Amino acid sequence: MSESRLGTVLGYLAGFALLFLVWHLAATWLVRSALFPGPLPVLERAWALIEDDILQEQVLASLRRILQGFLIGSAVGIPVGLAIGSFRPVRALLEPWTEFFRFIPAVAMITVSVIWFGIGEESKVFLIAYTTVFVVIIATAAGVGAVARDKIRAAQCLGASRLQIFALVALPATVPYILTGMRLAMANAFVTIVAAELVASNDGLGKMLWDARLFMQIEDIFVALLALGLLGFTTDRLFRLAIRAFAGRFNPTM
Amino acid sequence: MGGRGLALVALDQVGKTYAGRGGAWEAVRSFTLDLQEGEFFCLLGTSGCGKTTLLNMLAGFERPTAGRILLDGASVSGPGADRGVVFQGHDSLFDWLTALDNIGFGLRLRGMGRRERREKAGHFLKLVGLSGQEGKHPSELSGGMKQRIQIARALAADPRILLMDEPFGALDALTRATLQGELSRIWKETGKTVFFITHDIEEACALATRIGVMTRGPGGTLKAVIPVDPPFPRDRTSDGFMAVFRQVHALIHAELAA
Ligand SMILES: Nc1ncnc2c1ncn2[C@@H]1O[C@H](COP(=O)(O)OP(=O)(O)OP(=O)(O)O)[C@@H](O)[C@H]1O
Numbered sequence: 180m181s182e183s184r185l186g187t188v189l190g191y192l193a194g195f196a197l198l199f200l201v202w203h204l205a206a207t208w209l210v211r212s213a214l215f216p217g218p219l220p221v222l223e224r225a226w227a228l229i230e231d232d233i234l235q236e237q238v239l240a241s242l243r244r245i246l247q248g249f250l251i252g253s254a255v256g257i258p259v260g261l262a263i264g265s266f267r268p269v270r271a272l273l274e275p276w277t278e279f280f281r282f283i284p285a286v287a288m289i290t291v292s293v294i295w296f297g298i299g300e301e302s303k304v305f306l307i308a309y310t311t312v313f314v315v316i317i318a319t320a321a322g323v324g325a326v327a328r329d330k331i332r333a334a335q336c337l338g339a340s341r342l343q344i345f346a347l348v349a350l351p352a353t354v355p356y357i358l359t360g361m362r363l364a365m366a367n368a369f370v371t372i373v374a375a376e377l378v379a380s381n382d383g384l385g386k387m388l389w390d391a392r393l394f395m396q397i398e399d400i401f402v403a404l405l406a407l408g409l410l411g412f413t414t415d416r417l418f419r420l421a422i423r424a425f426a427g428r429f430n431p432t433m
Numbered sequence: 434m435g436g437r438g439l440a441l442v443a444l445d446q447v448g449k450t451y452a453g454r455g456g457a458w459e460a461v462r463s464f465t466l467d468l469q470e471g472e473f474f475c476l477l478g479t480s481g482c483g484k485t486t487l488l489n490m491l492a493g494f495e496r497p498t499a500g501r502i503l504l505d506g507a508s509v510s511g512p513g514a515d516r517g518v519v520f521q522g523h524d525s526l527f528d529w530l531t532a533l534d535n536i537g538f539g540l541r542l543r544g545m546g547r548r549e550r551r552e553k554a555g556h557f558l559k560l561v562g563l564s565g566q567e568g569k570h571p572s573e574l575s576g577g578m579k580q581r582i583q584i585a586r587a588l589a590a591d592p593r594i595l596l597m598d599e600p601f602g603a604l605d606a607l608t609r610a611t612l613q614g615e616l617s618r619i620w621k622e623t624g625k626t627v628f629f630i631t632h633d634i635e636e637a638c639a640l641a642t643r644i645g646v647m648t649r650g651p652g653g654t655l656k657a658v659i660p661v662d663p664p665f666p667r668d669r670t671s672d673g674f675m676a677v678f679r680q681v682h683a684l685i686h687a688e689l690a691a
Protein backbone atom coordinates (compact mmCIF):
# COMPACT_ATOMS: atom_id res chain seq x y z
CA MET A 180 0.00 0.00 0.00
CA SER A 181 2.66 2.55 1.03
CA GLU A 182 4.82 1.17 -1.76
CA SER A 183 2.17 1.85 -4.37
CA ARG A 184 1.63 5.29 -2.86
CA LEU A 185 5.35 5.99 -3.17
CA GLY A 186 5.11 4.83 -6.77
CA THR A 187 2.29 7.27 -7.39
CA VAL A 188 4.24 10.15 -5.88
CA LEU A 189 7.33 9.31 -7.95
CA GLY A 190 5.13 9.06 -11.03
CA TYR A 191 3.65 12.49 -10.33
CA LEU A 192 7.10 14.00 -9.85
CA ALA A 193 8.29 12.46 -13.11
CA GLY A 194 5.12 13.68 -14.83
CA PHE A 195 5.68 17.25 -13.68
CA ALA A 196 9.36 17.06 -14.60
CA LEU A 197 8.35 15.94 -18.07
CA LEU A 198 5.85 18.78 -18.32
CA PHE A 199 8.53 21.32 -17.43
CA LEU A 200 10.94 19.69 -19.85
CA VAL A 201 8.48 19.82 -22.73
CA TRP A 202 7.70 23.41 -21.83
CA HIS A 203 11.39 24.26 -21.74
CA LEU A 204 12.08 22.61 -25.08
CA ALA A 205 9.06 24.24 -26.68
CA ALA A 206 10.09 27.66 -25.41
CA THR A 207 13.76 27.42 -26.40
CA TRP A 208 13.55 25.49 -29.70
CA LEU A 209 10.03 25.70 -31.04
CA VAL A 210 8.45 29.05 -30.27
CA ARG A 211 11.42 31.22 -29.35
CA SER A 212 9.34 34.26 -28.60
CA ALA A 213 9.35 36.77 -25.79
CA LEU A 214 5.61 36.05 -25.49
CA PHE A 215 6.23 32.45 -24.47
CA PRO A 216 8.74 32.33 -21.62
CA GLY A 217 10.27 29.04 -20.58
CA PRO A 218 9.98 27.57 -17.10
CA LEU A 219 13.21 29.04 -15.79
CA PRO A 220 12.37 32.75 -16.13
CA VAL A 221 8.84 32.00 -14.89
CA LEU A 222 10.10 30.18 -11.78
CA GLU A 223 12.57 32.98 -11.21
CA ARG A 224 9.78 35.51 -11.38
CA ALA A 225 7.62 33.36 -9.10
CA TRP A 226 10.40 33.30 -6.54
CA ALA A 227 10.71 37.08 -6.69
CA LEU A 228 6.96 37.44 -6.22
CA ILE A 229 7.06 35.05 -3.30
CA GLU A 230 9.92 36.96 -1.70
CA ASP A 231 7.88 40.15 -1.99
CA ASP A 232 4.87 38.38 -0.43
CA ILE A 233 2.85 39.21 -3.54
CA LEU A 234 2.09 35.74 -4.86
CA GLN A 235 0.99 34.41 -1.47
CA GLU A 236 -1.38 37.33 -1.11
CA GLN A 237 -3.07 36.68 -4.45
CA VAL A 238 -3.26 32.95 -3.83
CA LEU A 239 -4.73 33.46 -0.37
CA ALA A 240 -7.26 35.98 -1.66
CA SER A 241 -8.52 33.50 -4.26
CA LEU A 242 -8.39 30.52 -1.92
CA ARG A 243 -10.30 32.33 0.80
CA ARG A 244 -13.13 33.13 -1.59
CA ILE A 245 -13.18 29.60 -2.95
CA LEU A 246 -13.28 28.12 0.52
CA GLN A 247 -16.01 30.42 1.81
CA GLY A 248 -18.25 29.96 -1.21
CA PHE A 249 -17.54 26.25 -1.34
CA LEU A 250 -18.47 25.75 2.31
CA ILE A 251 -21.65 27.77 2.00
CA GLY A 252 -22.61 25.95 -1.19
CA SER A 253 -21.95 22.55 0.36
CA ALA A 254 -23.74 23.43 3.60
CA VAL A 255 -26.84 24.31 1.60
CA GLY A 256 -26.45 21.63 -1.07
CA ILE A 257 -26.06 18.57 1.15
CA PRO A 258 -29.30 18.90 3.15
CA VAL A 259 -31.26 19.96 0.07
CA GLY A 260 -29.87 17.01 -1.89
CA LEU A 261 -30.76 14.66 0.97
CA ALA A 262 -34.30 16.02 1.05
CA ILE A 263 -34.69 15.72 -2.72
CA GLY A 264 -33.38 12.17 -2.65
CA SER A 265 -35.55 11.14 0.28
CA PHE A 266 -38.93 12.68 -0.39
CA ARG A 267 -40.80 12.50 -3.67
CA PRO A 268 -42.78 15.72 -3.21
CA VAL A 269 -39.59 17.63 -2.45
CA ARG A 270 -38.00 16.20 -5.56
CA ALA A 271 -40.96 17.19 -7.70
CA LEU A 272 -40.90 20.67 -6.22
CA LEU A 273 -37.17 21.35 -6.42
CA GLU A 274 -36.10 19.44 -9.50
CA PRO A 275 -37.17 22.30 -11.78
CA TRP A 276 -34.89 24.56 -9.74
CA THR A 277 -31.83 22.37 -9.94
CA GLU A 278 -32.40 21.41 -13.56
CA PHE A 279 -32.96 25.08 -14.47
CA PHE A 280 -30.05 26.72 -12.70
CA ARG A 281 -27.58 24.03 -13.49
CA PHE A 282 -27.67 25.14 -17.12
CA ILE A 283 -26.91 28.74 -16.22
CA PRO A 284 -23.16 28.69 -15.61
CA ALA A 285 -21.72 30.78 -12.81
CA VAL A 286 -19.74 32.73 -15.40
CA ALA A 287 -23.03 33.93 -16.83
CA MET A 288 -24.06 35.11 -13.39
CA ILE A 289 -21.00 37.36 -12.91
CA THR A 290 -22.73 40.47 -14.21
CA VAL A 291 -25.82 40.12 -12.02
CA SER A 292 -23.65 39.19 -9.10
CA VAL A 293 -21.55 42.34 -9.45
CA ILE A 294 -24.68 44.47 -9.83
CA TRP A 295 -26.17 42.89 -6.71
CA PHE A 296 -23.13 42.57 -4.49
CA GLY A 297 -20.57 44.99 -5.91
CA ILE A 298 -16.98 44.10 -6.66
CA GLY A 299 -16.14 43.16 -3.06
CA GLU A 300 -15.90 39.74 -1.50
CA GLU A 301 -19.63 39.04 -1.52
CA SER A 302 -19.99 38.77 -5.27
CA LYS A 303 -17.15 36.27 -5.55
CA VAL A 304 -18.32 34.19 -2.61
CA PHE A 305 -21.83 34.19 -4.04
CA LEU A 306 -20.59 32.96 -7.40
CA ILE A 307 -18.56 30.14 -5.87
CA ALA A 308 -21.48 29.14 -3.66
CA TYR A 309 -23.72 29.23 -6.72
CA THR A 310 -21.43 27.01 -8.76
CA THR A 311 -21.03 24.61 -5.83
CA VAL A 312 -24.57 24.21 -4.64
CA PHE A 313 -26.21 22.59 -7.67
CA VAL A 314 -23.45 20.07 -8.29
CA VAL A 315 -23.56 19.02 -4.64
CA ILE A 316 -27.36 18.82 -4.64
CA ILE A 317 -27.46 16.60 -7.69
CA ALA A 318 -24.67 14.28 -6.50
CA THR A 319 -26.21 13.97 -3.03
CA ALA A 320 -29.70 13.25 -4.34
CA ALA A 321 -28.29 10.64 -6.73
CA GLY A 322 -26.44 9.05 -3.81
CA VAL A 323 -29.61 8.74 -1.74
CA GLY A 324 -31.35 7.15 -4.71
CA ALA A 325 -28.52 4.66 -5.13
CA VAL A 326 -28.64 3.18 -1.62
CA ALA A 327 -29.05 -0.57 -2.13
CA ARG A 328 -32.59 -1.71 -1.39
CA ASP A 329 -31.28 -4.67 0.59
CA LYS A 330 -29.49 -2.32 3.02
CA ILE A 331 -32.73 -0.58 3.86
CA ARG A 332 -34.58 -3.87 4.09
CA ALA A 333 -31.89 -5.32 6.34
CA ALA A 334 -32.23 -2.34 8.66
CA GLN A 335 -36.01 -2.73 8.69
CA CYS A 336 -35.62 -6.38 9.69
CA LEU A 337 -33.40 -5.31 12.54
CA GLY A 338 -36.15 -3.03 13.79
CA ALA A 339 -35.05 0.35 12.40
CA SER A 340 -37.51 3.24 12.38
CA ARG A 341 -37.71 5.55 9.38
CA LEU A 342 -35.56 8.11 11.15
CA GLN A 343 -32.97 5.47 12.05
CA ILE A 344 -32.88 4.24 8.46
CA PHE A 345 -32.22 7.78 7.30
CA ALA A 346 -29.56 8.64 9.86
CA LEU A 347 -27.82 5.29 10.18
CA VAL A 348 -28.16 3.82 6.69
CA ALA A 349 -29.09 6.30 3.95
CA LEU A 350 -26.83 9.08 5.19
CA PRO A 351 -23.58 7.12 5.61
CA ALA A 352 -24.23 5.21 2.39
CA THR A 353 -24.47 8.55 0.60
CA VAL A 354 -21.22 10.03 1.91
CA PRO A 355 -19.04 8.90 -1.04
CA TYR A 356 -21.49 10.51 -3.47
CA ILE A 357 -21.46 13.73 -1.47
CA LEU A 358 -17.66 13.81 -1.50
CA THR A 359 -17.58 13.15 -5.22
CA GLY A 360 -20.04 15.98 -5.80
CA MET A 361 -17.91 18.30 -3.67
CA ARG A 362 -14.84 17.30 -5.65
CA LEU A 363 -16.53 18.23 -8.92
CA ALA A 364 -17.79 21.45 -7.36
CA MET A 365 -14.28 22.36 -6.25
CA ALA A 366 -13.04 22.03 -9.83
CA ASN A 367 -15.85 24.31 -10.97
CA ALA A 368 -14.96 26.77 -8.23
CA PHE A 369 -11.46 27.21 -9.68
CA VAL A 370 -12.89 28.01 -13.08
CA THR A 371 -15.40 30.42 -11.63
CA ILE A 372 -13.06 32.33 -9.33
CA VAL A 373 -10.70 33.24 -12.15
CA ALA A 374 -13.52 34.48 -14.34
CA ALA A 375 -15.02 36.48 -11.49
CA GLU A 376 -11.70 38.06 -10.52
CA LEU A 377 -10.89 38.85 -14.13
CA VAL A 378 -14.04 40.87 -14.42
CA ALA A 379 -14.17 42.61 -11.10
CA SER A 380 -11.72 42.36 -8.26
CA ASN A 381 -8.95 44.10 -6.39
CA ASP A 382 -6.84 41.04 -5.80
CA GLY A 383 -6.62 37.30 -6.42
CA LEU A 384 -5.08 35.21 -9.17
CA GLY A 385 -7.64 36.33 -11.74
CA LYS A 386 -6.85 39.96 -11.02
CA MET A 387 -3.14 39.14 -11.27
CA LEU A 388 -3.75 37.68 -14.74
CA TRP A 389 -5.66 40.78 -15.78
CA ASP A 390 -3.08 43.27 -14.51
CA ALA A 391 -0.21 41.33 -16.04
CA ARG A 392 -1.96 41.52 -19.38
CA LEU A 393 -2.41 45.28 -19.07
CA PHE A 394 1.26 45.82 -18.34
CA MET A 395 2.44 43.03 -20.65
CA GLN A 396 4.21 41.21 -17.81
CA ILE A 397 4.18 37.87 -19.55
CA GLU A 398 6.08 36.07 -16.78
CA ASP A 399 3.48 37.15 -14.25
CA ILE A 400 0.74 35.65 -16.39
CA PHE A 401 2.57 32.35 -16.45
CA VAL A 402 3.17 32.47 -12.71
CA ALA A 403 -0.56 32.89 -12.15
CA LEU A 404 -1.38 30.04 -14.52
CA LEU A 405 1.16 27.82 -12.81
CA ALA A 406 -0.24 28.67 -9.38
CA LEU A 407 -3.79 27.88 -10.53
CA GLY A 408 -2.80 24.53 -11.95
CA LEU A 409 -0.84 23.53 -8.87
CA LEU A 410 -3.55 24.66 -6.47
CA GLY A 411 -6.25 22.83 -8.38
CA PHE A 412 -4.14 19.71 -8.65
CA THR A 413 -3.39 19.73 -4.93
CA THR A 414 -6.97 20.26 -3.75
CA ASP A 415 -8.26 17.62 -6.15
CA ARG A 416 -5.71 15.08 -4.91
CA LEU A 417 -6.67 15.86 -1.34
CA PHE A 418 -10.31 15.18 -2.18
CA ARG A 419 -9.38 11.97 -3.92
CA LEU A 420 -7.46 10.90 -0.84
CA ALA A 421 -10.45 11.67 1.37
CA ILE A 422 -12.76 9.69 -0.89
CA ARG A 423 -10.30 6.80 -0.99
CA ALA A 424 -9.95 6.82 2.77
CA PHE A 425 -13.67 6.19 2.92
CA ALA A 426 -13.74 3.87 -0.06
CA GLY A 427 -12.80 0.81 1.96
CA ARG A 428 -15.59 1.54 4.35
CA PHE A 429 -18.07 2.82 1.87
CA ASN A 430 -18.56 1.84 -1.71
CA PRO A 431 -15.45 0.09 -3.02
CA THR A 432 -16.38 0.99 -6.60
CA MET A 433 -16.06 4.71 -6.00
CA MET B 434 -57.38 -21.14 16.79
CA GLY B 435 -58.18 -24.55 15.39
CA GLY B 436 -55.51 -27.11 14.59
CA ARG B 437 -53.02 -24.40 13.61
CA GLY B 438 -52.72 -22.93 17.05
CA LEU B 439 -49.24 -24.29 17.58
CA ALA B 440 -47.61 -23.08 14.38
CA LEU B 441 -45.04 -20.29 14.64
CA VAL B 442 -45.83 -19.16 11.12
CA ALA B 443 -49.00 -19.92 9.23
CA LEU B 444 -49.28 -19.24 5.51
CA ASP B 445 -52.91 -19.53 4.55
CA GLN B 446 -53.83 -19.65 0.86
CA VAL B 447 -51.22 -17.01 0.17
CA GLY B 448 -51.09 -15.60 -3.34
CA LYS B 449 -49.22 -12.82 -5.06
CA THR B 450 -50.09 -11.30 -8.40
CA TYR B 451 -47.90 -8.51 -9.73
CA ALA B 452 -49.52 -5.81 -11.81
CA GLY B 453 -46.66 -5.49 -14.27
CA ARG B 454 -46.43 -3.47 -17.48
CA GLY B 455 -47.04 -6.54 -19.59
CA GLY B 456 -50.25 -7.33 -17.69
CA ALA B 457 -50.82 -9.14 -14.42
CA TRP B 458 -48.34 -11.85 -13.43
CA GLU B 459 -49.31 -14.45 -10.88
CA ALA B 460 -46.06 -15.31 -9.08
CA VAL B 461 -47.47 -17.36 -6.20
CA ARG B 462 -50.84 -19.10 -5.97
CA SER B 463 -52.67 -20.48 -2.97
CA PHE B 464 -49.63 -21.38 -0.91
CA THR B 465 -50.50 -23.00 2.41
CA LEU B 466 -47.93 -24.10 4.98
CA ASP B 467 -47.37 -24.14 8.73
CA LEU B 468 -43.88 -23.69 10.15
CA GLN B 469 -43.26 -25.19 13.57
CA GLU B 470 -41.05 -23.65 16.19
CA GLY B 471 -37.49 -24.93 15.94
CA GLU B 472 -37.73 -26.60 12.55
CA PHE B 473 -35.41 -26.09 9.59
CA PHE B 474 -37.62 -25.80 6.55
CA CYS B 475 -36.03 -25.79 3.10
CA LEU B 476 -38.02 -24.54 0.14
CA LEU B 477 -36.91 -25.92 -3.21
CA GLY B 478 -38.18 -25.00 -6.62
CA THR B 479 -37.16 -24.21 -10.15
CA SER B 480 -35.99 -20.72 -11.02
CA GLY B 481 -38.82 -18.23 -11.18
CA CYS B 482 -41.34 -20.37 -9.33
CA GLY B 483 -41.92 -17.71 -6.69
CA LYS B 484 -39.57 -18.59 -3.83
CA THR B 485 -38.19 -15.08 -3.32
CA THR B 486 -41.66 -13.62 -3.69
CA LEU B 487 -42.79 -15.86 -0.87
CA LEU B 488 -39.85 -14.87 1.35
CA ASN B 489 -40.49 -11.18 0.63
CA MET B 490 -44.06 -11.63 1.85
CA LEU B 491 -42.93 -13.50 4.94
CA ALA B 492 -40.42 -10.78 5.71
CA GLY B 493 -43.09 -8.14 5.18
CA PHE B 494 -41.34 -6.41 2.27
CA GLU B 495 -44.32 -7.18 0.04
CA ARG B 496 -47.96 -7.83 0.80
CA PRO B 497 -49.84 -10.88 -0.39
CA THR B 498 -52.63 -10.16 -2.86
CA ALA B 499 -54.52 -13.18 -1.57
CA GLY B 500 -54.64 -15.12 1.69
CA ARG B 501 -52.83 -14.18 4.87
CA ILE B 502 -49.65 -14.77 6.81
CA LEU B 503 -49.68 -15.14 10.58
CA LEU B 504 -46.70 -15.00 12.90
CA ASP B 505 -47.48 -16.15 16.43
CA GLY B 506 -51.11 -15.76 15.47
CA ALA B 507 -50.77 -12.10 14.45
CA SER B 508 -51.05 -10.92 10.88
CA VAL B 509 -47.78 -9.87 9.21
CA SER B 510 -48.11 -6.32 7.94
CA GLY B 511 -44.52 -5.16 7.40
CA PRO B 512 -40.91 -5.95 8.18
CA GLY B 513 -39.93 -6.29 11.82
CA ALA B 514 -37.20 -7.46 14.14
CA ASP B 515 -39.10 -10.69 14.84
CA ARG B 516 -38.04 -11.97 11.39
CA GLY B 517 -34.33 -11.91 10.57
CA VAL B 518 -33.38 -12.03 6.90
CA VAL B 519 -30.18 -13.25 5.28
CA PHE B 520 -30.05 -11.89 1.75
CA GLN B 521 -28.62 -13.62 -1.29
CA GLY B 522 -26.12 -10.89 -2.22
CA HIS B 523 -23.77 -8.84 -0.09
CA ASP B 524 -25.50 -5.50 -0.75
CA SER B 525 -27.26 -5.61 2.58
CA LEU B 526 -24.10 -5.25 4.67
CA PHE B 527 -23.25 -1.79 5.95
CA ASP B 528 -19.96 -1.05 4.18
CA TRP B 529 -19.01 1.77 6.54
CA LEU B 530 -19.19 -0.37 9.67
CA THR B 531 -16.76 -2.99 10.91
CA ALA B 532 -17.76 -6.64 11.07
CA LEU B 533 -18.48 -6.25 14.77
CA ASP B 534 -20.59 -3.12 14.32
CA ASN B 535 -22.52 -4.73 11.49
CA ILE B 536 -23.41 -7.58 13.80
CA GLY B 537 -24.30 -5.18 16.62
CA PHE B 538 -26.43 -2.91 14.41
CA GLY B 539 -29.77 -4.30 15.60
CA LEU B 540 -28.67 -3.97 19.23
CA ARG B 541 -27.65 -0.37 18.64
CA LEU B 542 -31.12 0.37 17.23
CA ARG B 543 -32.54 -0.80 20.55
CA GLY B 544 -30.34 1.60 22.40
CA MET B 545 -28.08 -1.00 23.96
CA GLY B 546 -24.92 0.56 25.41
CA ARG B 547 -21.65 0.31 23.56
CA ARG B 548 -19.93 -2.03 26.00
CA GLU B 549 -22.77 -4.49 26.26
CA ARG B 550 -23.39 -4.33 22.52
CA ARG B 551 -19.80 -5.11 21.62
CA GLU B 552 -19.77 -7.97 24.05
CA LYS B 553 -22.94 -9.47 22.66
CA ALA B 554 -21.94 -8.89 19.03
CA GLY B 555 -18.60 -10.50 19.84
CA HIS B 556 -20.45 -13.59 21.02
CA PHE B 557 -22.22 -13.92 17.65
CA LEU B 558 -19.03 -13.14 15.78
CA LYS B 559 -17.49 -16.11 17.50
CA LEU B 560 -20.57 -18.23 16.88
CA VAL B 561 -20.14 -17.81 13.11
CA GLY B 562 -16.41 -18.49 13.31
CA LEU B 563 -15.10 -15.00 12.60
CA SER B 564 -12.99 -14.40 15.71
CA GLY B 565 -10.15 -12.04 14.87
CA GLN B 566 -12.02 -10.35 12.01
CA GLU B 567 -14.05 -7.95 14.16
CA GLY B 568 -12.25 -4.82 12.98
CA LYS B 569 -12.50 -5.47 9.25
CA HIS B 570 -14.92 -3.74 6.92
CA PRO B 571 -17.09 -5.75 4.50
CA SER B 572 -14.88 -4.84 1.53
CA GLU B 573 -12.00 -6.54 3.33
CA LEU B 574 -13.88 -9.83 3.78
CA SER B 575 -14.40 -12.80 1.47
CA GLY B 576 -17.83 -13.75 0.15
CA GLY B 577 -18.18 -16.55 2.68
CA MET B 578 -17.20 -14.25 5.55
CA LYS B 579 -19.78 -11.70 4.44
CA GLN B 580 -22.50 -14.33 4.56
CA ARG B 581 -21.34 -15.31 8.05
CA ILE B 582 -21.70 -11.70 9.10
CA GLN B 583 -25.18 -11.55 7.67
CA ILE B 584 -26.12 -14.64 9.65
CA ALA B 585 -24.57 -13.28 12.85
CA ARG B 586 -26.23 -9.88 12.35
CA ALA B 587 -29.64 -11.48 11.93
CA LEU B 588 -29.15 -13.80 14.92
CA ALA B 589 -27.89 -11.03 17.22
CA ALA B 590 -31.27 -9.29 16.93
CA ASP B 591 -32.79 -12.49 18.35
CA PRO B 592 -35.61 -12.95 15.81
CA ARG B 593 -38.37 -15.56 16.12
CA ILE B 594 -37.45 -16.94 12.71
CA LEU B 595 -34.53 -16.71 10.32
CA LEU B 596 -35.43 -16.24 6.64
CA MET B 597 -32.65 -17.10 4.20
CA ASP B 598 -32.79 -16.66 0.42
CA GLU B 599 -30.14 -18.83 -1.25
CA PRO B 600 -27.52 -17.48 1.15
CA PHE B 601 -24.77 -19.73 -0.17
CA GLY B 602 -25.74 -19.63 -3.85
CA ALA B 603 -22.83 -17.45 -4.93
CA LEU B 604 -20.11 -19.33 -3.03
CA ASP B 605 -17.68 -21.94 -4.31
CA ALA B 606 -18.48 -25.58 -3.50
CA LEU B 607 -15.96 -25.93 -0.65
CA THR B 608 -16.98 -22.74 1.12
CA ARG B 609 -20.61 -23.65 0.62
CA ALA B 610 -20.14 -27.06 2.23
CA THR B 611 -18.30 -25.49 5.17
CA LEU B 612 -20.99 -22.89 5.72
CA GLN B 613 -23.71 -25.51 5.47
CA GLY B 614 -22.02 -27.40 8.28
CA GLU B 615 -21.68 -24.23 10.36
CA LEU B 616 -25.27 -23.20 9.79
CA SER B 617 -26.47 -26.63 10.85
CA ARG B 618 -24.40 -26.40 14.03
CA ILE B 619 -25.65 -22.86 14.75
CA TRP B 620 -29.22 -23.93 14.21
CA LYS B 621 -28.72 -26.76 16.72
CA GLU B 622 -27.04 -24.44 19.22
CA THR B 623 -29.57 -21.64 19.04
CA GLY B 624 -32.73 -23.63 18.42
CA LYS B 625 -33.90 -20.98 15.92
CA THR B 626 -36.60 -21.68 13.41
CA VAL B 627 -35.18 -21.41 9.89
CA PHE B 628 -36.90 -20.90 6.55
CA PHE B 629 -34.30 -21.53 3.90
CA ILE B 630 -34.62 -21.13 0.14
CA THR B 631 -32.32 -23.01 -2.20
CA HIS B 632 -31.88 -24.42 -5.71
CA ASP B 633 -29.56 -27.08 -4.44
CA ILE B 634 -31.17 -30.43 -3.64
CA GLU B 635 -28.14 -31.75 -1.76
CA GLU B 636 -28.04 -28.59 0.36
CA ALA B 637 -31.69 -29.02 1.27
CA CYS B 638 -31.20 -32.69 2.14
CA ALA B 639 -28.18 -31.85 4.32
CA LEU B 640 -29.85 -29.08 6.32
CA ALA B 641 -33.60 -29.51 6.47
CA THR B 642 -35.93 -31.20 8.85
CA ARG B 643 -38.59 -30.78 6.15
CA ILE B 644 -38.27 -29.97 2.47
CA GLY B 645 -41.03 -28.23 0.55
CA VAL B 646 -41.01 -28.56 -3.24
CA MET B 647 -42.80 -25.96 -5.32
CA THR B 648 -44.48 -26.35 -8.67
CA ARG B 649 -43.12 -24.48 -11.63
CA GLY B 650 -44.24 -20.89 -12.15
CA PRO B 651 -46.33 -18.98 -13.01
CA GLY B 652 -48.59 -19.42 -10.07
CA GLY B 653 -46.07 -21.48 -8.13
CA THR B 654 -47.47 -23.32 -5.16
CA LEU B 655 -46.46 -26.02 -2.72
CA LYS B 656 -46.35 -29.39 -4.46
CA ALA B 657 -45.14 -31.65 -1.69
CA VAL B 658 -43.57 -31.57 1.76
CA ILE B 659 -41.06 -34.26 2.58
CA PRO B 660 -39.84 -34.92 6.12
CA VAL B 661 -36.09 -35.50 6.31
CA ASP B 662 -35.29 -37.92 9.09
CA PRO B 663 -31.59 -38.87 8.97
CA PRO B 664 -29.87 -37.68 12.16
CA PHE B 665 -27.46 -34.72 12.30
CA PRO B 666 -24.66 -34.32 11.41
CA ARG B 667 -25.74 -35.92 8.16
CA ASP B 668 -23.67 -38.39 6.23
CA ARG B 669 -24.23 -37.46 2.61
CA THR B 670 -23.32 -40.96 1.45
CA SER B 671 -25.69 -42.80 3.78
CA ASP B 672 -28.63 -44.74 2.38
CA GLY B 673 -31.13 -42.62 4.26
CA PHE B 674 -29.69 -39.42 2.78
CA MET B 675 -29.65 -40.90 -0.71
CA ALA B 676 -33.26 -42.02 -0.41
CA VAL B 677 -34.42 -38.50 0.44
CA PHE B 678 -32.23 -37.04 -2.28
CA ARG B 679 -33.74 -39.35 -4.90
CA GLN B 680 -37.25 -38.56 -3.77
CA VAL B 681 -36.73 -34.79 -3.95
CA HIS B 682 -34.79 -35.09 -7.17
CA ALA B 683 -37.69 -36.92 -8.80
CA LEU B 684 -40.16 -34.25 -7.67
CA ILE B 685 -38.03 -31.36 -8.97
CA HIS B 686 -37.27 -33.02 -12.28
CA ALA B 687 -40.91 -33.77 -12.82
CA GLU B 688 -41.43 -30.00 -12.60
CA LEU B 689 -38.57 -29.26 -14.98
CA ALA B 690 -40.01 -31.69 -17.50
CA ALA B 691 -43.61 -30.53 -17.05
N1 LIG C 1 -41.66 -6.94 -8.72
C1 LIG C 1 -42.09 -7.84 -9.64
N2 LIG C 1 -42.91 -7.44 -10.63
C2 LIG C 1 -43.34 -8.32 -11.55
N3 LIG C 1 -43.02 -9.61 -11.57
C3 LIG C 1 -42.22 -10.07 -10.61
C4 LIG C 1 -41.70 -9.22 -9.58
N4 LIG C 1 -40.91 -9.95 -8.76
C5 LIG C 1 -40.93 -11.20 -9.25
N5 LIG C 1 -41.71 -11.29 -10.36
C6 LIG C 1 -41.99 -12.50 -11.14
O1 LIG C 1 -42.50 -13.47 -10.27
C7 LIG C 1 -41.96 -14.74 -10.58
C8 LIG C 1 -41.32 -15.34 -9.35
O2 LIG C 1 -40.16 -14.58 -9.03
P1 LIG C 1 -39.22 -14.98 -7.80
O3 LIG C 1 -38.16 -13.99 -7.73
O4 LIG C 1 -40.08 -15.18 -6.60
O5 LIG C 1 -38.65 -16.38 -8.30
P2 LIG C 1 -37.64 -17.37 -7.55
O6 LIG C 1 -38.36 -18.64 -7.32
O7 LIG C 1 -37.06 -16.70 -6.37
O8 LIG C 1 -36.55 -17.59 -8.67
P3 LIG C 1 -34.97 -17.81 -8.50
O9 LIG C 1 -34.77 -19.18 -8.01
O10 LIG C 1 -34.45 -17.66 -9.89
O11 LIG C 1 -34.47 -16.77 -7.56
C9 LIG C 1 -41.01 -14.54 -11.73
O12 LIG C 1 -41.66 -14.91 -12.92
C10 LIG C 1 -40.73 -13.08 -11.72
O13 LIG C 1 -40.54 -12.61 -13.03
Ligand SMILES: [Mg+2]
Binds near residue numbers: 484486598
Ligand atom coordinates in the same frame (compact mmCIF):
# COMPACT_ATOMS: atom_id res chain seq x y z
MG1 LIG D 1 -35.11 -15.95 -5.89
